[in-house]
Amino acid sequence: MDISKEKMVEMYTIMSRIRMFELRVSELFAAGKIPGFVHLYAGEEAIATGVCANLLGSDYITSTHRGHGHLIAKGGEIQFMMAEVLGKKTGYCKGKGGSMHIADVALGILGANGIVGAGPPLAAGAALACQYQDKGAIAVCFFGDGASNQGTTHEAMNLATCWKLPVVFIAENNMYGISSCTLNSMCVPNIADRASAYDMPGVVVDGNDVMAVFEASGEAIKRARQGQGPSLIECKTYRHRGHFEGDPCAYRRKEELEEWKEKDPIPRFEQKLVALGVMSAEQVREIQDTLKKQLEEAERFAEESPFPDVSELMSDVYTA
Amino acid sequence: MDISKEKMVEMYTIMSRIRMFELRVSELFAAGKIPGFVHLYAGEEAIATGVCANLLGSDYITSTHRGHGHLIAKGGEIQFMMAEVLGKKTGYCKGKGGSMHIADVALGILGANGIVGAGPPLAAGAALACQYQDKGAIAVCFFGDGASNQGTTHEAMNLATCWKLPVVFIAENNMYGISSCTLNSMCVPNIADRASAYDMPGVVVDGNDVMAVFEASGEAIKRARQGQGPSLIECKTYRHRGHFEGDPCAYRRKEELEEWKEKDPIPRFEQKLVALGVMSAEQVREIQDTLKKQLEEAERFAEESPFPDVSELMSDVYTA
Amino acid sequence: MPTMTFAQALNDAHKLEMLRDPNIYVAGEDVGIYGGIFGVTGGLLDQFGPKRVRDTPITESAIVGTAVGAASCGLRPVVELMFVDFIGVALDQLFNQAAKMKYMFGGKAKIPMVLRATCGAGIGAAAQHSQCLEAWFMHVPGLKVVMPSTPADAKGLLISAIRDDNPVVFLEHKMLYALEGEVPAGDYTVPLGKADIKREGKDVTVIATAQAVHTALSAAEKLSADGISVEVLDPRTLNPLDEEAILESVRKTHRLVIIHEAVKFAGAGAEIAAMVAEKAFDRLDAPILRVAAPFVPVPFSPPLEKEYIPSEEKLIRAVKTVMES
């Protein structure tokens, strides 16, 4: 695979940024500073990072309720994300959206989404716009194993193949939809097996191996850009935390979590890059320090930002 | 296949009854006697007939907008159907439903349906009731190629496999959903190919061969009755008439229709039964004569029946 | 002015707008080769080709959802749902996505799309193909809701809806498609949010929508013979609702009857009545009456369907009742 050292370091940095951001979010949630629902991506960072490493600014993504990782990987800045999660006026959505709705269309981010399965049709639509405008851009749809059973996902995949849309469906199979294990919610071992129902390529990849994700999704993205239509990539992974913060997680075995923590994508990639001599231990520390500083700054920015004024309640409903 | 001569003659009779009933409905529609939409099944009779020949009175079916054939094959009586289609008080639904909503729960007919793709979840629900009550009954879901692209169909198939429900999905692939050819509305050659997305058996069968349908669906129904879960049977067929009465059908080639008329399931089965010595030409005439008389009686019954009184507008909304 | 049907007026609006703006595409079931089940999109495929006029599989969530996605990325979709009764399989993309994206994103999205659908009873299409569901769409912040009653309004409003930068639900009563009327040629808009007085009067205001406008006009004609002067007001758009025009009329006549085809309970008329009962209570000389469908699904059989649809007679009775009190 043709990839520069810088790119690999950047991917490592992004994964680490996501993790660090979220662990802080989890602390802030526990401290009662974040209202609503917060779904963390910890353990799954290799997916968003590996996929988005193939994307350009002009490409689009749709995300999910578990969106922080996708957004950061697509270029979202953590100070505006932190401000949003805290409901501040300086957040990506002026505090109106919160964790489940962070978006920035200018960055190609069509939003986290509170509705499971809402993303696939939206991504197909973004891909339709890309195809229509013919500028070589494409769309990527992140969705969960749970969302794979939703009718909207089926419809979007079917329409995407009928219209040969430049869209890549990234199934993040973390084995659970809240408490529902995939073993009880689908009878096929792989979500990728469903690609054959639409005659699109379906590939399974280790979702905790950022390079594997980068390569597999890179192929699919290239296909899409070349006008060869959609693909489905399934990334097998696991979430380290509960479904949302506050979930006691009684439906999972502790050992299962421990096993998967062994496969944590971040130390794994870190060790690999150090072993390959791409990064030194020194560099790792530097990266972590920089990220920490950036996060502190982001948090300060967010904390110091005002809440939106109540007069803003009524704006942004309609475009004049 | 273990099937009596009587059963074969009965199947021939049912197919002929459906055809004759519908051709008369088409004339009555052209004469302006039938309001609303009428979707005829002509050309597809082998499917409902072959499938329902495996069913018991206690089994359930869900039907579609193109429901006359399913209902007659499941035991619907043509005088009550004719009365319903004409909006008469003596119709199956007291004239409140019309062609698109004929139903009789007591006969196991959960209704024709005006919503494409509404049947599969309903059939799964009927199957759930069968499984729950554990009396060996099963449910059959008739649906079209067009309905196969609807999200509800995906959801019902997935849930049916997860819960191992005793339901058989019968895809009636007549190559069109109104003007949309399956070549433009799905990229797989067979709807049955989608069974693999749920790990259920998927079989393609000649939908114009009533014996083939009978056998293939019989296998699936046996499986369902034995607690082995759902199956998908795709029956390839063609509708002789427009999507609904009044459709100019400009989207289909005349030759295509002519080719398929050659494969008309009724003369085909008739010739086969005569050749096999199961029926004599004499018997065929007798059957046709009887059917004709029954149809005339049914029409007379329907014509002579009153329209519902306007006082009936408000009843049947709620169960007290 | 040329004369055309309601359906032709809508067709005309499509063609003019598609010529004007290359970012407009049309999609839906049978909108292309069939030209729309009711003929509204006839000829578009030939004129604009398959890139801009898209026949879809039966997949309403994806039809609406791709429109929302495409609109957020710069296109201007005009999609057809065929019958509004089918909204139940596609509603999420309309009310949780299209309508809310701008707000949820703090203003950082724009969803210029039109969702067209036919509504209404009258052809024996029964319970799942005859409903009027405008009240649902009215209740959704972020949507606009249009319901024209004449060919000229249909054309002018559809052009406005297409040019609007918000998601617009455009409801076409199926009994109106064949209605003929004069329609201004060429570029011509009717603004969203402006009611129209279809007949002036001074004794009682009748607010009517879609097909019921014609019931109201005919009732008004008969009532004038009895010496009752009826003002018929057609809101044309239910959201934005032209409250000022409604209040002005009621302040003049002091009496209000509302007629629409949807079931009365929690229908559009409830909002109009409630708004007037709040803002013009002191100007009212009589109870506000609503003439609307009874609380039942739409029946199939012709005599039942006829009884279901709010009639001229019922409207006349209601007007006389408010005149007497």
Add this chain to the structure above:
Amino acid sequence: MPTMTFAQALNDAHKLEMLRDPNIYVAGEDVGIYGGIFGVTGGLLDQFGPKRVRDTPITESAIVGTAVGAASCGLRPVVELMFVDFIGVALDQLFNQAAKMKYMFGGKAKIPMVLRATCGAGIGAAAQHSQCLEAWFMHVPGLKVVMPSTPADAKGLLISAIRDDNPVVFLEHKMLYALEGEVPAGDYTVPLGKADIKREGKDVTVIATAQAVHTALSAAEKLSADGISVEVLDPRTLNPLDEEAILESVRKTHRLVIIHEAVKFAGAGAEIAAMVAEKAFDRLDAPILRVAAPFVPVPFSPPLEKEYIPSEEKLIRAVKTVMES
């Protein structure tokens, strides 16, 4: 009488009914092993086993649709939609199938099912997890709509809903789950279609639903200090709506204010106001005011969400306004 929370009362109702009738099953996302996201179905899986308590995939159309099919074949499903905001992906099975089957089939079907869902703002769950959509369900002939405000009502109404032979939409405001109150033990029903006077008064009627009942009670207490006697009426079921109780109260007080959390435009309050403006117009001494959410999606940020939810202050202002006119 035992004291329990609203959530426990609902749980109790489930258990009692499931013990009574073996044809009842419960299904939905996370209702089994998780016990429901808000704990309402906790313990049911252990007590009744996986045949009767069914965790489902994420598949709302199929959850609701299988319930409709199973109900038509003799079972009595009680299914959970989790958040009412998700109805957009499952609405067809509710409004075109469950609600209409009996009528379309000429009376030959019975759909005894309950669809439970949580609604309402207050926890920062934002635009897609905080809505109140009862007005939509009210507009559907064939459905019943229940919206309790206290633990005792919640239990009694849920038992009635489960025993009802029609499809019932049962809406639980999420801010109520932790509310404690006395709840009759054992078998105990509150009839559908009967309003409850939560506080008697003589100067003004305040009609309030769900969480807003408590806002109204607290406002009434404060207003009594100002010498204003407020009657607080909780309809409890929005369909059937207890029109008689509402009219009786208004005939006594001559003044009406309605408060609910859903957006005002085309909300449940519109129907109530319109009904009163028709049937008790002559008994009214003041305009009918509605206190409800503004016409915007539910915002996330705490100060905005607080401003969004209809407050005691706004209600007090409205009551004072009608008292002055």
